[in-house]
Amino acid sequence: MASISFRNVTKRFGDTMALNDVSFDIEDNEFFCFFGPPLSGKSTILRIILGLDTPDSGEVLIDGKPVTHIGPAERNIAMVFQNLALFPHMTARENVIFPLVERKTAPAEIEAKLGDVAEKLHMSHILHKHPAQLSGGERQRVAIARALVRDPVAYLMDDPISALDARLREETRIELKRIQREVGHTLIYVTHDQEEAMSIADRMAILRDGQVQQIGTPIEIYDAPANTYVASMLGAPAINLFDVDAMSGVTKNGALDLNGVDLDGVERVGLRPEDGRLIGVDSGLRSTVSMVEPLGGATIVTLDPPEGGTPIRLMLRGQPTIEVGAGIAIEYTPSALMRFDANNERMGDTK
Amino acid sequence: MTSIHLDNIVKKFGDFTAIQTMNLEVRDGEFLALLGPSGCGKSTTMNIIAGMETPTHGTVKFGERDITHVPMQKRGVGFVFQNYAIFTHMSVYENLAYGLRMNGTPKAELDRKVQEIAEFLELTAILHRPSAGLSVNILQRLAIGRSAILEPSIFLLDEPLSNVDAAFRAVMRQELKQLQRNFKQTMVYVTHDQLEAMTMADRIAVMDHGVLQQVGTPIDVYNNPRNLFVAQFLGSPGMNLLPGALADRGGDMFVDLELGGSIALKGSDAQAGRAAKSRDVVCGFRPEAVQFDDAGVSLSVTFVERIGARTIVHMGKGAASVKAVFDNKVAVNVGDQTRIAPQDNAIRLFAAQSGESLQVA
Numbered sequence: 179m180a181s182i183s184f185r186n187v188t189k190r191f192g193d194t195m196a197l198n199d200v201s202f203d204i205e206d207n208e209f210f211c212f213f214g215p216p217l218s219g220k221s222t223i224l225r226i227i228l229g230l231d232t233p234d235s236g237e238v239l240i241d242g243k244p245v246t247h248i249g250p251a252e253r254n255i256a257m258v259f260q261n262l263a264l265f266p267h268m269t270a271r272e273n274v275i276f277p278l279v280e281r282k283t284a285p286a287e288i289e290a291k292l293g294d295v296a297e298k299l300h301m302s303h304i305l306h307k308h309p310a311q312l313s314g315g316e317r318q319r320v321a322i323a324r325a326l327v328r329d330p331v332a333y334l335m336d337d338p339i340s341a342l343d344a345r346l347r348e349e350t351r352i353e354l355k356r357i358q359r360e361v362g363h364t365l366i367y368v369t370h371d372q373e374e375a376m377s378i379a380d381r382m383a384i385l386r387d388g389q390v391q392q393i394g395t396p397i398e399i400y401d402a403p404a405n406t407y408v409a410s411m412l413g414a415p416a417i418n419l420f421d422v423d424a425m426s427g428v429t430k431n432g433a434l435d436l437n438g439v440d441l442d443g444v445e446r447v448g449l450r451p452e453d454g455r456l457i458g459v460d461s462g463l464r465s466t467v468s469m470v471e472p473l474g475g476a477t478i479v480t481l482d483p484p485e486g487g488t489p490i491r492l493m494l495r496g497q498p499t500i501e502v503g504a505g506i507a508i509e510y511t512p513s514a515l516m517r518f519d520a521n522n523e524r525m526g527d528t529k
Numbered sequence: 530m531t532s533i534h535l536d537n538i539v540k541k542f543g544d545f546t547a548i549q550t551m552n553l554e555v556r557d558g559e560f561l562a563l564l565g566p567s568g569c570g571k572s573t574t575m576n577i578i579a580g581m582e583t584p585t586h587g588t589v590k591f592g593e594r595d596i597t598h599v600p601m602q603k604r605g606v607g608f609v610f611q612n613y614a615i616f617t618h619m620s621v622y623e624n625l626a627y628g629l630r631m632n633g634t635p636k637a638e639l640d641r642k643v644q645e646i647a648e649f650l651e652l653t654a655i656l657h658r659p660s661a662g663l664s665v666n667i668l669q670r671l672a673i674g675r676s677a678i679l680e681p682s683i684f685l686l687d688e689p690l691s692n693v694d695a696a697f698r699a700v701m702r703q704e705l706k707q708l709q710r711n712f713k714q715t716m717v718y719v720t721h722d723q724l725e726a727m728t729m730a731d732r733i734a735v736m737d738h739g740v741l742q743q744v745g746t747p748i749d750v751y752n753n754p755r756n757l758f759v760a761q762f763l764g765s766p767g768m769n770l771l772p773g774a775l776a777d778r779g780g781d782m783f784v785d786l787e788l789g790g791s792i793a794l795k796g797s798d799a800q801a802g803r804a805a806k807s808r809d810v811v812c813g814f815r816p817e818a819v820q821f822d823d824a825g826v827s828l829s830v831t832f833v834e835r836i837g838a839r840t841i842v843h844m845g846k847g848a849a850s851v852k853a854v855f856d857n858k859v860a861v862n863v864g865d866q867t868r869i870a871p872q873d874n875a876i877r878l879f880a881a882q883s884g885e886s887l888q889v890a
Contacts, residue, residue, distance in 0.1 A: 371695065452838035474763065495817075
């Protein structure tokens with residue numbers, strides 16, 4: 179078990195800056211998530227942690243010791259591959275011990291390690307089965323057992339459940355978190371699904387163009403994003419961002435009344451969909467409902483602002499009755515409004 | 530504009546029954562989602578409407594006209610698949626124009642229509658680019674445009690968004706809905722994604738194992754699922770379904786839950802309980818209808834997912850688990866002992882044996 183750190187790691191591939199001065203500290207036993215769009219640097223970070231790529235500059239530390247120029251084999255970090263990649267013709271047991279057999283480990287030791295991992299993962303009863311006979315969660319356990327049987331200092335997962343359907347993903351992510359809690363070990367996890375990242379990560383790093391934008395617990399980042407990019411990456415529907423007209427005290431699209439908000443140096447304001455409400459009173463700032471999407475437990479309402487531009491999306495609890503075409507004003511709790519400066523950085527905590 | 534009628538449709542492949550005696554009407558100009566897990570028969574149903582499959586029994590009608598044995602190309606339906614079939618050697622323009630050229634549309638009209646649909650689907654800027662090398666997102670948009678340009682009175686889409694990324698899916702959901710509103714086609718949309726079905730469809734038809742389970746508006750199907758399958762399939766997370774036994778204590782009705790504790794039944798729920806043939810029931814309630822209640826069922830918190838605006842709290846006792854959805858301010862931690870109960874009017878009772886709803890209509 180180990181902590182893993184990057185110190186100012188930079189990596190170029192030709193003209194492409196894959197990682198630009200990346201630093202982070204992943205703590206021992208932590209479930210740490212890297213989250214970002216394609217080509218934001220997630221996979222490069224994994225490859226450098228594994229030792230498959232070497233940084234151009236900067237340092238990689240495992241348990242505080244530099245390993246930048248130590249090869250993959252000596253790092254003892256395990257990878258759980260996307261889609262789990264179990265051998266279909268082997269039993270769960272054969273799949274799990276495969277890495278040990280490959281390394282010609284003594285049979286007695288194999289048995290001991292298998293027993294240990296199987297107990298930790300509560301899977302002794304499925305060892306005789308083939309992957310096809312296992313549920314999704316059980317397959318997950320087999321794949322993780324195969325990674326853990328080598329007794330790695332940490333294990334990595336690269337978007338392991340993206341191929342599953344929505345309901346199964348909801349269940350599997352809980353299962354994964356439970357497994358990680360039970361067996362310990364540092365787990366480094368890559369995903370492009372914001373809901374999944376927020377659900378399972380102890381802490382997460384948000385990446386953009388090879389740079390770390392923010393590191394923190396999901397809730398810290400959601401409530402206090404460093405900038406508009408991070409604010410937009412978490413939350414579905416995404417946060418509404420409004421250009422501010424400081425002179426008139428309303429947003430440029432004419433949708434929000436900013437009376438009472440300190441607008442000094444504020445370029446844009448952001449309002450999460452769940453922080454807005456609809457009121458019928460005639461404040462003059464009427465947006466037009468263009469779409470109502472009932473989700474059952476909540477309802478997403480899309481509005482066209484009075485002065486046009488990007489539609490506004492609000493998420494209301496329950497199943498309110500709202501007609502498409504209705505003209506409605508938007509109300510919000512001032513403390514929920516986020517303020518951003520000309521560099522898109524979030525200003526002073528308004529929460 | 531045309532309605533679609535499936536009358537007593539059965540479809541067998543050898544010994545396998547893909548569709549069991551199905552009756553369904555898709556109304557003129559309606560957006561209907563065929564929703565179900567893979568293998569439920571939704572794509573087969575779609576293929577029968579399109580004319581790619583012939584039913585073993587039953588008739589398919591468009592309006593009054595029996596088209597059961599009319600070949601696909603003469604049905605005048607538009608079809609978009611999961612795997613967009615785009616001619617990659619052609620430009621975006623040529624792909625959009627293809628169908629119109631095939632049916633000999635005059636050049637001026639063809640050009641006007643291509644410009645129009647390109648504008649609607651935001652393809653104008655790339656009209657003269659080759660299709661090869663376009664992103665999956667854009668290709669799927671192009672596939673939709675190529676079909677829509679022919680203004681078919683019936684538009685069939687089979688999981689058109691399952692290959693595009695999440696952010697783009699949200700955009701396309703809106704565009705498809707808008708497209709259907711503008712052109713007023715009768716639209717049948719096959720999906721396994723309940724979110725797509727809920728947000729876009731006028732009505733949802735839920736299928737499982739070749740059987741049509743329920744048809745209704747999204748909210749109606751969500752609020753009043755006819756059976757356990759529909760109850761657990763819709764919603765994120767799905768409905769809590771707790772086995773228990775009905776009990777009449779001095780005229781007051783309760784469900785004594787297997788996991789311990791009781792839930793009181795009021796009003797029409799109590800009535801439904803009294804009318805039930807068997808005491809064995811499943812008590813259902815949505816995660817967002819859970820509230821803390823000192824007199825409620827005692828459970829310990831096993832897991833807390835804080836996902837932006839929502840907090841999903843998992844509670845359990847033994848193998849039984851209950852999920853609750855709260856806002857992001859709720860103060861709950863793993864290991865907490867809680868007492869919870871469903872909100873008034875949130876209980877849905879099902880017969881344990883048949884899985885059918887006991888709700889009084």
